[in-house]
Amino acid sequence: MNLKDFKAKLKNKIWRNVKAYFYDQRIADSTLVQNINLSTAQNQKKAIVSYVTYSHFNDWENNNIGRTQPFEILSMVKVLTELNYAIDIVGCHDLKTLDYLKLKNYDLIFGFGETFYQLTMLHPNAKSILYMTEHHPNFTKIEEQKRLDYFYDRKKKKANTVRTGNFYWDHHMKKKYTHVITMSETEPFNTEYTKPFNIFPTGILNNNFKLKPKNHDSSKKHFLWFGSYGAIHKGLDLLFDVFQKHDDIVLHVAGFYKDDRQLLEFPNKKNIIDYEYIDIQSNQFLEIIETCTYCILPSCSEGFSTAITTTMRHGLIPIVMENTGFNRLNELAFFLNDFNIEYIDKQLKEYSTKDSEYLASLSEKVFSFANSNFSIHAFESKFNVILNQILKND
Template sequence: MKFIKSFFKIVRNWYFNRTVSNYYGTNFKKNVLISYITLPFYKNYVSHTNSFEALTAAKIFNELGYNVDILFYKNKINDLKKYDVIYGFGDVFEQVVKKNLNPTLIYYGTGMHVCHQNMKTLERMHDVHQKKDVWLPKSMRYVRESWSYQTTIAHAIIALGNEVCEKSYRKHTDISKIYSLRAPYFHTIKNNLIYERKESSKNKFLWFGSSGLIHKGLDLCLEYFKLNKTVELHICGNILSEPDFVKVYYEELYRTKNIFTYGFIDINSEKFKEILLTCSFIIFPSCSEGGSPSVVTCVGNGGLIPIVTKETSFSTGYEIIIDNYSLKGIEDAIHSVTSLNFEKIKALQEYNQQFVLKNNSQDKYLKDMRMIINNIIEPTMDGCANVSNL
């Protein structure tokens, strides 16, 4: 049975990671290669915003008169000479150098610079080791393929997130054209939950994230909420995919009365809506993100007040900042909101949600990305190097 599952996974990956040739069937004079993910060009899904991001890039280049090919970012391609533009990330950037080619290269950074990310995620793993005397490398977000070529030779970088993410690239590269772009999200809940939410939600906090549980600070949240029974932590994410983490934190995850672990939650489900109504805050002490689509999703759909580190590269002007990756950092941030009355909480929820609705919608992402790509491939056009606040 295990062999059959492994074989099926190999076949599935091969099928969905195939190169997509001339997606729109056009006959333009110019060609672009998008090196990213290929799955959304074969199958519709909304489990991650990268599907929308990939399709948006293809749409824009098609509108600009390019024949669009899409390559899975870990794959290589033989004929690179035909491409006027290469967009995305992955091994293809190194291929360009080795073949001595000179297309316009646009790096799409879906997180902070890998030098920042790797250093911080290793530090966080070390923090847990100091407390638990166990190494949990599968709960990091360590990038082994650093792909230094792509952040060195690119003509321009598009950094997903706010100015914090952008600055991480400026610190590690001399590339002058670096654009920040706020992360989009899927708006699945149409009614306003803020005024449906009961006052009992004011002491309830949501952690909503994907893999890399230490990287994303779930360990810190578990540590704090285990010690503080007057507040509740609700956890959504594929926790069981990191069994070593679960083994170490089993007591907190499943045997602590004020901590509720749900597992993966579909954002189109009634359960997602129910959890958003239960909580007033989303807490996310991550050490490195690209705009934090998971946070954006909860703020945009539910109006939750974000309690985040600066390194989430998400900001509204009304967020609560976690100053450092420590129990004290979590404690200070939570204490700053637990004293608020419910009317003030609802006002902050409204401010945060309205900001996200205006600045993180898919329409806004499309508009800003179109402007950025135009600025890069048409140097004569006037434009600014940061459209996050347009």
């Protein structure tokens, strides 16, 4: 017996003895999902999705899913199933799966990450669709560095890049794929792709939410930053500096990560309120929605943030940076065109004194648009239209 066979036999023996102890983990996760919609009775085309696999291992009836991606992946698979593809799903950076997939033949490769890139190299004749959940990394890299430099100028603290380059690496972007679908702006892709497609991500809706008249005379003084990791990338440091100068406007902060707190100290100010993690299905979330008119996210770059889609589905008016992923909102958002502290301060003074009747009308338009475009049904429909356009000549 050679060494390779011996190692395999030993691992199998160990696994047989210990796998019962990891039953819950085996139920909850796997690195590879194969043969979805496969029919051995017909000749099907085969597709592989490079993203995440846990959508297909979750208890959807009893777990409160706080993220939008799992819903979207299920919709993607449903559309591919309706197009009669047999489908595999892999982790976007899980290269070990390639050993199990290298002998397969794929007609369609969809997704992102190093796994996606390697699969397109292994199957050069397959149709490839790069899926951009972020802004183009060339844009993000420059803009995030500007924020880090500005943070250092003000605080004399060095911060590292935390959002750029995690999933989209330089060599990924140098390769030309058959098509690209982006959640962000299409302009960076116009030179390489004749028709880059864009799609909105979904937003989560609190099941008990009902849009009702709001006292904007009061709530226009309240701004919600609803973020995730990468607080400097998402402009929370800027807002801390602005709101510390004031007592007349209030910043509500939800989703300020522990790792970011080690670098960015939370201000000891009554008008800056720390909620830590907020469950979107909670009554506390509804109370914040009722208190605020605006959701503010001065992020340097987004793939159209789900914090914005979610709060818009509850009628909050977005305040976002121009050209960072949100331009499609047009008149439904207030756009910042600079991240200088003095500029943001001036703009927030203006927003906090806007006509309340105008804000009530705009909030209703935001709510209507968001629930027409950011639901899982809208996502699935749009994804179906895009894939049918891409595959119509197959």
